[in-house]
Amino acid sequence: MSFVIGSACIDVKDRRCLTECPVDCIYEGRRKLYIHPDECIECGACEPLCPAGAIYFGDDVPPEEAGHVEAARQFFARIGSPRGARAFGPIDADVLPEGTG
Amino acid sequence: MAVIPYVAIVGAGPSGLYLADELTRTHPHALVDIYERLPCPFGLLRYGVAPDQGKVKAVMETLGEVLARPRVRFLGNVEVGVDLPVPWLRSAYHAVVYATGAPRARRVEVPGADLAGHVAAGEIVSWYNAHPDRSFDPAALAGASSVVVIGGGNVALDVARMLSLAPAALADTDVPADVLDALCTAPVSDIHVVYRAGAGVAKFSTPELRQLSRMEDVELLVATPLDAGDAPTRQGARNIALLEQWRSRRVDRPRRRIHFHFHTRPVALIGTDRVTGVVVERAGLGRATIPAQLVVSAIGFDGVPVPGLEFDSTSRRISHQDGEIVPFGAGAREFVTGWAADGAVGVLGTHRASASAIAARIVALAIPPLPAPDPAAVARRPVVTKQDWTAIDAAERELGRLRGTQRVKLTDRSVLEPAAIVAR
Numbered sequence: 001m002s003f004v005i006g007s008a009c010i011d012v013k014d015r016r017c018l019t020e021c022p023v024d025c026i027y028e029g030r031r032k033l034y035i036h037p038d039e040c041i042e043c044g045a046c047e048p049l050c051p052a053g054a055i056y057f058g059d060d061v062p063p064e065e066a067g068h069v070e071a072a073r074q075f076f077a078r079i080g081s082p083r084g085a086r087a088f089g090p091i092d093a094d095v096l097p098e099g100t101g
Numbered sequence: 102m103a104v105i106p107y108v109a110i111v112g113a114g115p116s117g118l119y120l121a122d123e124l125t126r127t128h129p130h131a132l133v134d135i136y137e138r139l140p141c142p143f144g145l146l147r148y149g150v151a152p153d154q155g156k157v158k159a160v161m162e163t164l165g166e167v168l169a170r171p172r173v174r175f176l177g178n179v180e181v182g183v184d185l186p187v188p189w190l191r192s193a194y195h196a197v198v199y200a201t202g203a204p205r206a207r208r209v210e211v212p213g214a215d216l217a218g219h220v221a222a223g224e225i226v227s228w229y230n231a232h233p234d235r236s237f238d239p240a241a242l243a244g245a246s247s248v249v250v251i252g253g254g255n256v257a258l259d260v261a262r263m264l265s266l267a268p269a270a271l272a273d274t275d276v277p278a279d280v281l282d283a284l285c286t287a288p289v290s291d292i293h294v295v296y297r298a299g300a301g302v303a304k305f306s307t308p309e310l311r312q313l314s315r316m317e318d319v320e321l322l323v324a325t326p327l328d329a330g331d332a333p334t335r336q337g338a339r340n341i342a343l344l345e346q347w348r349s350r351r352v353d354r355p356r357r358r359i360h361f362h363f364h365t366r367p368v369a370l371i372g373t374d375r376v377t378g379v380v381v382e383r384a385g386l387g388r389a390t391i392p393a394q395l396v397v398s399a400i401g402f403d404g405v406p407v408p409g410l411e412f413d414s415t416s417r418r419i420s421h422q423d424g425e426i427v428p429f430g431a432g433a434r435e436f437v438t439g440w441a442a443d444g445a446v447g448v449l450g451t452h453r454a455s456a457s458a459i460a461a462r463i464v465a466l467a468i469p470p471l472p473a474p475d476p477a478a479v480a481r482r483p484v485v486t487k488q489d490w491t492a493i494d495a496a497e498r499e500l501g502r503l504r505g506t507q508r509v510k511l512t513d514r515s516v517l518e519p520a521a522i523v524a525r
Contacts, residue, residue: 019457022115022160022450041156044306045450048336057307060339083163086126 001058002040003047004072005033006065007100008054017046017055018085027079028090034075039083067097104470106131108463109194109433111181111407113137114144116439116452117200118164123460125172131464133173134194134474138180139233140485140517141493142168144202145440146449147510148230151259152274153266155507157449168487176476177485178518184481187409191432193474196463198436199410199419199426203402203445209251213370217241222256222399229263229284231277231510233517239283245395246290249379251367252399253296253303255448260397261292262312265319265357275501275508292359293324293391295381297366300341301333306448310340313359314347320355321347324362325383362391370396402445410435418444424459434466483519493517 005017009032017033018026025039026046035046035055047055056062061069075095082088108124110117113135121133141147143161150157168175179185190197206223208214218241228237248264250257268285276284296303313321323344333341344361364384371378371390378390403417411420411427419437420426426435436459439452477484485493493511500509511517 019454020450022119022448022453023163041160042308043157043448043450044308044336045448053335057339059311060307 002037002042003035003044004037004056004058004061004065004068005035006054006056006061006068008052009033009050010096010100012052012054014051016049016051020045020049021085024084024086027076027085027088029075029094030092031094031096034072036076036081036085037069037072038076038081067100071095071097103130104468106196106463106466106468107194107471107474108133109190109197109474110135110200111190111197112144112200112202112439112441113142113168113175113177114200114202114439115146115160115164115449116202116441116456117144117198118142118167119453119456120198120200120438120460121170121173122164122167123457124463125167125170127460128464131172132473134476135168135173135175136179136181136185136476137175137177140178140489140514142175142177142490148232149226150449151226151263152229152276153262153270158275160449168490175485175487175490176480177490178482179476179480179484180482182408182410185476185479187407188432189479191429191435193471193476194433195466195468195471196436197433198438198459198463199407199441200437200439201405201407201419201441203404203417203440205403205405205417206398207401207403208398209367209400211367211369213372213376216370216372216376217374218372218376218394219370219396219398222250222252222260222397223402225260225397226256229276229280231275231280231512233512233514235512239279241395242283242287242289244288245393246288247293247392248289248291248395248397249293249295249367249391249393250397250399251295251379252401253298253305254399254401255304255306255309257294257296257399258305258309258313260399261294261359262316264289264292265313265316265359267316267318267356272504273506275497275506275510277510277512289357292357293362293393294359295362295365295367295379295391298364299331299333299337300327300344300361300363301331301337303337303340303363305340307336307339307343310343314343314350316357318352318356320352320358321350322358322360323348324360325364325386327363402440404441404444416444418442424455424462434463436462485517485519489519
């Protein structure tokens with residue numbers, strides 16, 4: 001199960017994770033960053049880089065952050081799989097779990 | 102008219118290809134020549150990442166797109182410093198970047214380390230990954246019921262897992278037929294992973310550790326206490342939680358047992374002509390002997406010198422300051438990136454950031470015009486081109502189709518070198 005970015009990224013968007021993702025699968029929304037669940041190769045490069053500690057391995061997402069798994073799926077449902085966040089550019093939208101932000 | 106920057110990258114592994122990606126993205130005209138010692142590209146992705154890591158191996162598709170760009174040339178089968186002298190590169194390019202990685206695997210140096218049956222992880226990794234220079238003799242595996250793997254990183258886990266995978270899972274990888282046979286028939290029953298420090302500071306990445314528990318007929322055992330003193334890293338804390346779960350997991354009639362020994366360091370390898378066991382010192386628990394017919398040192402990798410460049414024998418890396426080789430005089434600016442610069446640390450992608458920093462420095466150079474480099478006229482060995490690689494790639498995919506998997510790798514230089522490619 002892919003890595004997931006949770007609430008701690010909202011309105012922070014440090015972006016350090018973007019630079020080291022080997023498959024460039026971390027996309028920028030309006031208020032937070034999103035890991036593409038189908039493009040992520042689960043290498044774990046991003047997780048220790050996040051100063052906010054916002055990145056979770058799929059199986060270890062704490063219950064209060066679990067909504068971000070489905071939110072990321074919905075976020076990418078409209079976009080498909082562009083295979084390259086940099087070329088695709090920022091996306092002027094967000095999908096956040098209910099009661100977030 | 103704009104001056105075209107000519108850039109040579111030495112090493113077609115992930116670091117070199119990430120740099121080629123950055124250079125061709127951020128400069129409208131830069132031409133990039135990628136030199137590779139081996140006939141095939143992708144370095145560690147092809148020859149280091151374990152064959153069952155399909156998702157990571159798939160990064161080859163992404164980096165293959167970089168290689169396919171018109172402004173990128175591939176010059177395989179050419180070892181810079183041997184087949185092509187460093188001063189020639191210096192004179193022919195505006196910038197030369199060494200991304201030669203860290204291919205030399207370390208071995209523990211304890212009494213008995215020279216016994217037959219003790220190998221560096223690199224040897225076994227090169228073997229199952231069909232490296233053209235592989236030297237591991239699979240006969241060592243044919244007599245091994247117990248294997249000790251020394252080390253606390255992902256390579257140690259890779260080796261433990263590759264020696265544990267079920268035949269069907271192995272067949273669905275790119276390993277060549279001889280490797281498949283040797284792994285499927287190996288009599289291994291127990292694998293001991295021995296690490297000198299605690300689980301909280303081991304370098305295992307949590308996803309890799311978790312992969313072990315996906316093998317349902319493999320029993321995972323933790324032989325020593327988990328909480329002996331270290332302040333765990335965030336990753337370490339997660340790993341400890343996972344290992345704790347395994348303590349209560351029991352497997353009926355396991356095909357393999359993997360034992361974790363933390364705070365345990367090897368003191369000696371014992372045996373007469375071949376290794377038969379490893380004497381270990383366990384913190385607070387004294388000495389013990391773990392039987393082993395095969396011992397694998399997975400304690401890290403070092404860089405290798407490039408003839409013509411200064412090599413720091415302490416750090417085992419090409420000498421550089423902040424990524425740049427101190428100028429020799431006139432000619433190309435020279436840089437070092439990836440594992441060749443920073444040592445063998447981090448996961449794939451860790452060095453993408455340094456690739457973009459070096460690309461930015463190269464793009465900013467003020468450069469005089471140069472004639473287009475013609476390495477094929479100078480190289481002492483026939484060059485494997487992009488078209489040749491495409492032919493190798495197609496042949497491997499066809500072999501894969503026959504086995505019902507994506508790819509089966511070709512190993513021997515005799516079939517990978519240009520003469521053989523033409524004859525095919």
